[in-house]
Amino acid sequence: MKKLALILLAFAASLPAQELDSHKLLNPGTDSWPTFNGDYSGRRYSTLAQINQTNVGSLTLAWAFQSRSQGSFTSMPLVVNGIMYATLPDQVFAIDARTGRQIWHFQRPSQGGGNRGVAMYKDRLIFTTPDAHVICISARDGKQIWQIQIADPAFKGFASMAPLVIRDHVLVAGSGDAADLPGFLLSLDPMTGQTQWRWDSEPKPGEPGSETWPQDSDVMSRGGGMLWLTGTYDPELNLTYWGTGNPHPVENSEARPGANLYTCSIVALNPDTGKLVWYFQPSPHDTHDWDTNMTPVLFDANFKGKPRKLLAQAGKEGLFFVLDRTNGKALVSAPLGDSDWYSGWDERGQPIPRKEAEPQPDGALVHSAITLWNAPSFDPQTGLFYVNERDWINVYYLTIPGKKAQGWAGRDFTVVGKPFLKALDYQTGKIKWSKEGTGRGGGSSGILTTAGHLLFTADTSGNLVALDPATGKTLWHTYPGAAMGSAPMTYELDGRQYVVTPVEGVIYAWALPAR
């Protein structure tokens, strides 16, 4: 008996802690999904191929997790050491990634909605809340370790994004564009929550970029440009890439003549210092609330015969850009769909907005392709970039004209939005194939591609689908009862590949039938 106990003790002592090995962030492997996008690149491409074109038709439900909560999953679950971490606003669930059984549940009521997931640092989880706090809890049991406030809810500040961990930096930002707040990105100490550096979306007076704001007002000091979607990271270049949101006041041109840097921009920052290395602006002088927060997707590939370090982004303004991510130079600038709000490209490859498309007191009719935050994917096997897009027709009204405008100074109403899933050639921006959505309304869903020659997403009728990424042909579909607001992710445990789809309050895990 004593011997057995000793053996047991020795065995117990040898069980590893379930913390995240920092190397896993650089090389996640197939058994984990340790960051918002699965890895630092934001490609949302998995090398798993157990589920593939030959067998995807027999995909079956492995398990379902019921949150039993009002909230809807708009988050990306992480999987580390066989444990899934998923969030609803103010809630974190630890779930057995093999069985779907809940391990623990963290809840901290506040006001508001929307959360996109946790970040993991060693044995800790870090996430943001609707009342603009950043909270660090233990991954073992969900006990709170620290919390800090990063914006003021009285000024409509909130936070929803999943933080990004780079070495000993937790990169996180707040949101809110009702009350003219300045945008920022913070780097926090994962041990204490203390700020290591802060990057502001707007320059200070006299700094480069300040010339793109009016000099006779202080509008630049609260010019918006929120960073509300998780960025990406290139460890070789040691640069982290983020998209910034729309300028404030929103949808009013007169109050802020100029390009309004660095709003509606892709920015490359040094993660150790927060210093800006380069920028590119997909929506200069934005007057349509076209955030450019969408994931800057990183991949290395041949471009016109030469190997290049590339960054591709499809933004809310409905344009597709491929940049050299060492310097931000545009290699491809192309429309995702039908757009009439810009007249051409400037010398940097940025669009030149048309004055007539700006919001007007009596309404301006604007055609614009659009994509929302739901993740795109780059599949290195096909060389195609996939994005769910809508050809939107909106009327934009200027409701608070003049230089004194504040907050939401315009209103926009969607007349119609025809949905498409599009596959773009990264070397030309040309659309290789396009699949029109079967519904007119519904949500937009994110995308996952895998080495099994599969593309997982949801269509606009609410079906979960697996498509052939080369052609768009549907190979598997099922109706989960509601639209998937988030995106699919995948991992392999015990030799079994799971594809996970969060749908409203339920997480479904799909797999091939158990042998």
Added chain:
Amino acid sequence: MKKLSLMLLVIFAAALVVRAQDDAPQGAAAASQKQAQAEAVERGRKQFVGTCAACHGEDATGGRGPDLIRSSIARHDKGGDLLGPVITGGRPDRGMPNFPFNDSQVGDLVAFIKAQIALFDLHTRTPGAYPNDIPAERLASGSVEAGKAYFYGAGGCAKCHSPTGDLAGVAGKYTPVDLQTRLLYPAGKLPNATVKLTSGETLTGVLQLNDGSYVAIKDKDGWYHSWPRGAVKDLKVEDPLAAHVELLHKYTNADMHNLFTYLVTLK
């Protein structure tokens, strides 16, 4: 320009008071509370315009004095706990005199300032009355004659619509923004479908689902039918809004404004 913006704000603020109460429980008590709140805001507005507006602007966005929409004190105030002492005690160090208002007057002023903040904080896609309250006069910037000419001519609207038939009184049926959006595309009308089954049967109805795997319609009696796509030999879908979709790619802003200006005359 400023006058216009002020006027608009006043209109919108009034709408906001109504909107802000939408969440409140229904019933006589709630209605009277709503009314009381609206009256407090209105009393507060009058007091504000008479006493405070000279420095803080009629819409509370500031002037000689600070912008109260962006004031931390105003934003964090709960029932006058922060604003009250500033109003009654003044801020002599910053040149603001004190105003000997009583508690109920302070309450009215706070109600007005809070309503102004809520107004400015409204998000464009917040559901409710406010965004739809853009007055028709603002949207009717075109010409009735040109709109009518477009209706009977280039637009081809008269092929399906008549100002004395289906469009009689249309201006009174919708808010101005809804009318403008709906004249462009009256969303909600589902396509008609003719379904020829492999069994040889043909059915017609309103299309409910056509997702590549299944087809579903509702027939003229209101009954729902669905089939696997494989059981459908031929599917013809007719969009009753096809003419609207086609026009959406032809409209200029002037066409839209002229057409709206004409349609608002159909009272």
